[in-house]
Amino acid sequence: MKFDKTLFVLALGVFGITTTEFGVIGILPELASVFNVSIDKAGWLLSAFAIIVAVFGPLMVWLLSSYDRKKLLILSLVIFAVSNVLSSLATNFTFLLIVRMLPAFFHPVYWSIALAVAVENTAPNQSSKAVSTIFSGLTIATVLGVPLATLLVDVLNWQSSFLLSALLNIISLIGLIGLLPPIKASDKKEEYSKKTILRKPILWLNILLAFCIITAMYSTYGYMADFLKSVSRMNGKEVSIMLFFFGITGIIGNRMVGKYMSSKPFETTFIFLVALIGVHFLLLVFGSYFVPIIVIVGIWGLIHTGGFLISNVSVASSVPEAQEFVNSIFTSCGNLAVTAGATIGGFWIVHFGIQQIVWSSILLLGLSLVILLVKKVLRWK
Template identity: 45%
Template sequence: MKRSIYIMALGAFGIITTEFGVIGILPAIAREFNISIDTAGWLLSGFALTIALTGPFTTLLTAKINRKLIMCLVLAIFVLSNVLSAFSTSFAMLMIARILPAFLHPVFWAVATVAASKQVDPKDAPKAVSVVLGGLSIATVLGVPITTYVADLFNWQASFFLAGIINLVAFAALVFLVPSMPVTEKTSVKNQLVILRKGQLWVNLVATLIMIAGMFATYGYLAEYLGKISHMSGGQISLMLLLFGGTGIVGNWLTGIALSKNVLLTTRLFLLSLILIHFAAYTFGGLFVPMAIIISIWGFIHTGGFLIGQTRSTSVAPEAPELAASLMVSFGNAGVTLGTLLGGFIITAFGVQEVIWVSSLLLLITFGLTFVVVGKKKAAAEEAQEEVTATNTATIDIEEAEQVAVG
C-alpha cells in the first residue's frame, strides 16, 4: 500500500474521533448541562443529520478542487470545531461547534476512500479502502476510549482538546507527507448524476441506512448500557471501549479480505452475526466477564459495517465513485441519526436494556433487503439483445460477403 493511503487513514482517524468521541462522554455532558441522556445524544445525531442532508451537495461542489487541498481544509475545520467545543459554555453553543465540521465531513470520506481505491489494482480496492476505514477502527480503539478516559480523569473539555490535537497531527501529515492530488478527470455534474437512475444503488443505500441505524441504536449508548446494565465504572467502560475497538481493527481487515471474495455472502454473515451478538448482550449484559467477552466479539463484527456499506454503494456506480461514496456517507449518517433517536426514545420510555430489540429488528430488515435485486432482469435482457444484434450484424456481413463473392 502507498504511504498516502495510510496518511488518509490517519485523517479518517481524526474526523471519526471527533464524530464518535462523544459517545463515551454523553453521560458527563448530560450532567454538566443538566439535560437528559437522549438530549445529549443530539451531539451525535445532530452531527450525523447535518452530514446526511449536505453530503452529496458539498461533494459535488468541491469535485474540481485539488484532493489534497480539500482534505487539508476539512481537517483544519475539525481542529477549530474541537477548540470551540472545549470552550462551550452552553449546550446550544456546543451543538453549533459540533455541527460546524459536519458539512465537509463526507467530502473527506468520499475523497479519501476513492483516492485509496485508485492507487491499487481494482481487485484490491476493498483492501485499500479497508486501510482508510481502519482509521475508523483505530478511532474506536484509541480515540473513543481515550477521550472517555481523559474526560473521566480531568473533565469533558479535555476530551475535545485531545480530539483537536489528533486532527492537527493528521492535518500536518497531509500537508507535509502527501503529494498534490489535482483533479484530472473531466466528469461533469450531469454525468455523475446519471447514477441516481440506478435502482440497485438506492436499494443498497437504504439498506446501509437501516443497517447503521441498527448498529447505532445500541452502540450510540454503549457507555450508558455498560454503566447501567453491566454496572461498570468510568475506567472499566473506557477499557471495554478499548477492547471493542481493538478487535474491530482485526475485524475490519478481515472484512476487507472477505468482501474481495464475495460481497453478498459477507454482508449476510455480518448481519446475522451482529443480531446474535445483540441477543447475547441482552441475555448476559449484567455479568462482567461474559459481557467483556461479548464486547470483544461485538467490536470484531461491528466495524465491518461501514466497509460493507461503502463497497456495496460504490460497486454499482463505478462511473461516479465519489458521489456514490458521499451518498453512502449521507445515508450512513442518516442511519446514525435514526439509530440514536430511536435508541434515545426507547431508553427514555422503557430503559436502556430494551434498546437491543430495536437494533436487532433493524438489522433483520437489512438482512431481508440483501435479497432485493433491482434491474438484474433488465440488464440481462439488454445483454441478450446486444448479443442478438451482434449475431444479426455478423450474419448480414457474411451474407454481403457471399453476394460479393458470387458477383
C-alpha cells in the first residue's frame, strides 16, 4: 500500500508537467490568432519544448543523478509553475516561446526518476502495471488538463489556460512535499559505468520503433483542435468536450495496455498499431460528419493513449540494469518524436490541407509495423 501511494503521488506530478507540455495543443489556433502567426509556427510552442528535452535529457539526468531525488522532483515542479505564470504574462510570441522552453530542461529529470522508481520497486512481471500508473498522470492530463485549457480560452482568455497549468503544478507540488517519502539518489558510478549500454542493437531498434510510433501519434493529434474546428466544424466548447472524451476513453486504454504489455508485448504492440491505423482511416473518411466523429474520437483516445506506455516498456526492457539512464533516453526520444510529429503535421497541413493530415500518421504507423515485424523475425524482445 505504501508503494502504491508513492506511485500515485508521482503520477500526480506527471499530471502537472504533462498539462504544461501538452496544454497548448487545444489552444494553438487561438494563440496563432492572438500573436498573428501561422498555425504551423504556433506548433513550435509544443515542438520547441520537446527539442530541449530531446537534446538535454540524458545530460541533465546524468548531471543531477547524485542529488536527492525527491528534492529534484520538487524543484522541477517549482520551475514548471513559474514558467506557466510567466507564459500568462507574454506580450509577444518570442517571449512566450522562450519561457515555454525553460521547464523543458527539468522535464526528463522528473520523468526518469518517476519511471525508474516504479520499475525498481516492482516485480518484473508487474513492472508494466507500475509504469502504467505513472503514465496515468499523462492520461489524466489529457482528460482534464488539455480540455480545460481549451475550454478556458473559450470562456475567459488564453492567459487563463497557462494559469490553470500553474495551479495544477502547485497542487502536484503540494502533493509531493506532503505525501512522497524520501527517495535516495541513484548509484551514479554503477549506473553510468556500463559502456555497453549504447552498443546494444535491440536498444536502438526499440528506440527507432518508439520514435516512429510517437511521431505518428502526434503528427495528427498535435493538431486535433484545428482538425475538429476546420474539418468537423466544431466550436471551442465542442472541441474541449471532444478532448475530454478522448482522454476519458484513454484512461481505459492505458489500463488495458498496462495489463497485457508485460506478458504479451508483441501481440499488444501489433494490435495497437493496426487499430490506430484503422482509426486514422476512419478520421479521413468520416472526419467531416458530426456524429461519426464523436464515436471515432472515443475510439481514437482508447487506442492512442497506450502508445507512450508501449514505447516506454519496449525501450526500458532493452537495458533493465540501468533504468534511470535508459528512461532519460526514452524521454529524449519521445520528445524528439513529438517535435517530429508537430513538424510533419504542420508541413502536411501547409502542403496538403488539414483533412489530409492523417496520411502522415498512417505512413509512420505502417513503418512502425514493419520495424515490429523485423524484431519478431530476429526474435528480439
